Amino acid sequence: MANIAKTSLALCGIMLFSACAHQQPSSGRDAKIEARIDSLLNQMTLEEKIGQMNQISSFGGSIDEMHDLIVKGEVGSILNEVDAKRINQLQKIAVEESRLGIPLLLARDVIHGFKTIFPIPIGQAATFDTTIAYSGARIAAVEATSCGVRWTFSPMLDISRDPRWGRLAEGYGEDPYLASVMGAATVRGYQSNKLSDPTAMAACAKHFVGYGAAEGGRDYNSTEITERKLRNVYLPSFKAAAEAGSASFMTSFNDNDGVPSTGNSFILKQVLRNEWNYDGFVVTDWNSSGEMVVHGFCADNYEVAVKSVNAGVDMEMVGYSFVKELPEAVKRGDVSIDAINNAVRNILRIKFKLGLFEHPYTDEDLASSTLYAESHLQSAKDAATKAAILLKNDGILPLSDNVKSVAIIGPMADAQHDQMGTWVFDGEKEHTVTPLAAIKELVGNNVSVSYEAGLAYSRDNSKEGISKAISAARKADVILAFVGEESILSGEAHCLANIGLQGAQSELIDALAQIGKPLVLVVIAGRPLTIGSEVEKANAVLFNFHPGTMGGPAIADLLWGKAVPSGKLPMTFPKYVGQVPIYYAHNNTGRPVEGNEVLIDNIPVEAGQTSLGCRSFYLDAGWEPLFPFGYGLSYTTFEYSDIAIDKTEYGKSDVIKVSYKLTNTGNYDATEVAQLYVRDKVGTVTRPVKELKRFERISLKAGESKELSFELPVSDLAFWNIDMKYVVEPGDFDLWVAGNSQSGTPLTFSVK
Numbered sequence: 001m002a003n004i005a006k007t008s009l010a011l012c013g014i015m016l017f018s019a020c021a022h023q024q025p026s027s028g029r030d031a032k033i034e035a036r037i038d039s040l041l042n043q044m045t046l047e048e049k050i051g052q053m054n055q056i057s058s059f060g061g062s063i064d065e066m067h068d069l070i071v072k073g074e075v076g077s078i079l080n081e082v083d084a085k086r087i088n089q090l091q092k093i094a095v096e097e098s099r100l101g102i103p104l105l106l107a108r109d110v111i112h113g114f115k116t117i118f119p120i121p122i123g124q125a126a127t128f129d130t131t132i133a134y135s136g137a138r139i140a141a142v143e144a145t146s147c148g149v150r151w152t153f154s155p156m157l158d159i160s161r162d163p164r165w166g167r168l169a170e171g172y173g174e175d176p177y178l179a180s181v182m183g184a185a186t187v188r189g190y191q192s193n194k195l196s197d198p199t200a201m202a203a204c205a206k207h208f209v210g211y212g213a214a215e216g217g218r219d220y221n222s223t224e225i226t227e228r229k230l231r232n233v234y235l236p237s238f239k240a241a242a243e244a245g246s247a248s249f250m251t252s253f254n255d256n257d258g259v260p261s262t263g264n265s266f267i268l269k270q271v272l273r274n275e276w277n278y279d280g281f282v283v284t285d286w287n288s289s290g291e292m293v294v295h296g297f298c299a300d301n302y303e304v305a306v307k308s309v310n311a312g313v314d315m316e317m318v319g320y321s322f323v324k325e326l327p328e329a330v331k332r333g334d335v336s337i338d339a340i341n342n343a344v345r346n347i348l349r350i351k352f353k354l355g356l357f358e359h360p361y362t363d364e365d366l367a368s369s370t371l372y373a374e375s376h377l378q379s380a381k382d383a384a385t386k387a388a389i390l391l392k393n394d395g396i397l398p399l400s401d402n403v404k405s406v407a408i409i410g411p412m413a414d415a416q417h418d419q420m421g422t423w424v425f426d427g428e429k430e431h432t433v434t435p436l437a438a439i440k441e442l443v444g445n446n447v448s449v450s451y452e453a454g455l456a457y458s459r460d461n462s463k464e465g466i467s468k469a470i471s472a473a474r475k476a477d478v479i480l481a482f483v484g485e486e487s488i489l490s491g492e493a494h495c496l497a498n499i500g501l502q503g504a505q506s507e508l509i510d511a512l513a514q515i516g517k518p519l520v521l522v523v524i525a526g527r528p529l530t531i532g533s534e535v536e537k538a539n540a541v542l543f544n545f546h547p548g549t550m551g552g553p554a555i556a557d558l559l560w561g562k563a564v565p566s567g568k569l570p571m572t573f574p575k576y577v578g579q580v581p582i583y584y585a586h587n588n589t590g591r592p593v594e595g596n597e598v599l600i601d602n603i604p605v606e607a608g609q610t611s612l613g614c615r616s617f618y619l620d621a622g623w624e625p626l627f628p629f630g631y632g633l634s635y636t637t638f639e640y641s642d643i644a645i646d647k648t649e650y651g652k653s654d655v656i657k658v659s660y661k662l663t664n665t666g667n668y669d670a671t672e673v674a675q676l677y678v679r680d681k682v683g684t685v686t687r688p689v690k691e692l693k694r695f696e697r698i699s700l701k702a703g704e705s706k707e708l709s710f711e712l713p714v715s716d717l718a719f720w721n722i723d724m725k726y727v728v729e730p731g732d733f734d735l736w737v738a739g740n741s742q743s744g745t746p747l748t749f750s751v752k
């Protein structure tokens with residue numbers, strides 16, 4: 001390999017007018033790397049080039065079977081290898097036995113941790129803490145790279161306003177700004193300061209784009225997103241990832257307005273390359289290329305390969321149409337050699353940046369000292385602690401020293417596998433600490449702990465165990481009921497039409513509530529749930545999106561007040577599934593709601609035609625959600641006061657300085673997530689009633705006050721307007737600083 005690297009450098013001087021020299025390196029590119037790519041490209045056959053554009057999945061299959069493909073140069077990347085020894089063996093074949101010695105890029109879905117599992121991304125979003133996203137990704141990269149994995153398919157940046165869609169678990173929720181900052185921090189965490197850092201793992205911003213808006217919340221379904229909505233809502237998180245340097249992008253499965261993303265040159269060329277100047281590479285989703293035949297967008301695999309590459313795809317994941325069809329397509333002139341060269345150039349650039357040519361191999365002894373390191377477990381616990389959201393508390397939490405006995409009930413109390421959440425290929429349940437184990441450890445002999453699951457798993461409909469659970473509960477001072485969803489109920493392809501508690505969990509809660517003892521619900525789930533009636537029956541509700549390996553110790557600390565909840569909802573919780581989509585940044589409509597009436601029972605029998613209500617809401621559900629975006633309680637209370645802006649009129653290049661005072665008015669040291677929202681009152685197109693523009697976590701001692709501020713450049717008020725231009729339109733604005741999306745009183749200002 002060293003020889004080839006030397007040859008490449010030696011050749012670079014004479015390769016300026018190579019087959020690809022037409023492509024002007026964009027600013028910021030490394031001239032040495034571009035020259036090495038030129039050199040390699042000039043030595044590659046068409047088949048070898050197309051091989052770089054091909055990713056296969058192995059799932060630990062036979063190395064012998066992959067041997068010949070790698071030697072031929074028919075494979076550029078392998079997915080689903082995680083053993084350092086095997087990765088080194090595969091890499092050795094590529095480096096020593098293939099003609100040009102181009103190293104492989106080894107990929108894996110490392111979504112919220114490799115071995116040490118962090119809260120699922122929607123849970124990380126609930127922390128409103130970019131340092132959590134960064135450190136979770138950094139630790140995931142340190143662990144995965146110790147096994148030789150250098151590319152992950154994360155972060156998922158799909159905005160979703162539909163809790164039926166199982167994949168919302170993998171993303172950062174309904175809000176473009178929150179998803180942008182969390183996503184960018186995740187990219188930085190994976191990639192470290194430089195891709196050449198041996199612990200850096202190339203990120204992949206996915207699924208480009210609109211996938212989270214799948215019709216009816218059914219995975220893989222079509223979307224109908226207008227260009228303006230795409231630009232205002234669905235693209236910003238991807239743009240933030242591109243700006244953070246995400247090495248790759250993945251296309252999505254959905255067709256938007258009839259065009260599957262994998263064949264959509266508007267998003268892949270116009271937006272990604274021309275407007276954003278992106279110079280990483282684009283991979284398809286798992287055979288999303290081949291699925292264009294099923295969509296009815298391509299007649300056969302020949303057309304698949306042609307349409308994908310011409311749309312701007314660089315690498316095909318597992319579909320194999322590129323290898324089979326592109327040689328002929330180039331011969332016939334349906335795909336130009338320039339298009340192939342550009343794709344290979346984009347892929348090789350990342351391989352060079354990762355330092356794979358210099359250091360293709362992994363230290364096989366590294367993993368043992370890296371995986372599940374104590375510092376990783378502590379970070380995972382910190383993330384799970386900050387991600388928990390207190391939805392209700394009548395004062396029972398935190399549990400006092402007077403509580404001498406607790407009954408731990410419910411299918412999620414001791415579910416080592418399920419609390420890890422979706423997309424866990426590598427984390428082992430044996431390392432997961434459940435709430436049951438952690439509570440026993442925390443309280444020792446001071447509190448007597450009894451445990452009766454009542455139901456074996458979240459979908460369990462058998463009520464046989466409930467009576468035992470009730471007898472245990474009767475004997476305790478406080479009942480802690482752990483309910484929610486198994487990990488398999490969310491994630492890819494796991495969408496639900498009913499987002500209430502599954503199985504007999506509601507009956508279990510009902511029976512527990514009737515005992516008359518204090519009842520604390522601890523929910524562990526992968527999505528917002530319609531749990532209004534269960535919340536009513538409980539004295540307190542602590543909600544956790546699947547919290548990962550260290551979820552148990554985090555929850556135990558929170559219940560006993562060793563930590564104070566500070567998470568906020570990254571998605572609106574509906575009361576009924578029929579309210580979906582329900583999200584805070586909706587447009588006002590011409591008939592906005594004024595109250596939250598539920599009118600269904602007030603309608604007279606045989607009422608004549610009437611425009612009763614006359615507003616945009618449901619007769620039987622009113623308008624309000626169960627809990628709004630940004631909501632979350634603490635053991636203390638916070639008061640916002642003295643909210644002010646430095647001017648009432650701003651120019652377009654000004655910065656709005658917002659000052660406010662936050663006081664911890666309760667008895668616990670705690671952290672609040674202060675949120676800044678804006679409304680653009682009149683636009684050339686209608687604008688959302690509120691948009692999150694900034695947030696900050698503020699820690700205050702009990703009784704403490706702080707004078708705080710936000711700075712918001714007026715340029716951050718820009719949006720894609722009637723002329724499809726990204727501009728700040730002059731006019732009047734409202735501005736709120738508050739603890740959630742539905743509280744606070746607005747200040748007003750104008751932009752000239």
Ligand code: BGC
Binds near residue numbers: 109153206285286492
């Ligand atoms: C998913 C992607 C994932 C890929 C590889 C697909 O089914 O949609 O998110 O990265 O598989 O496992």
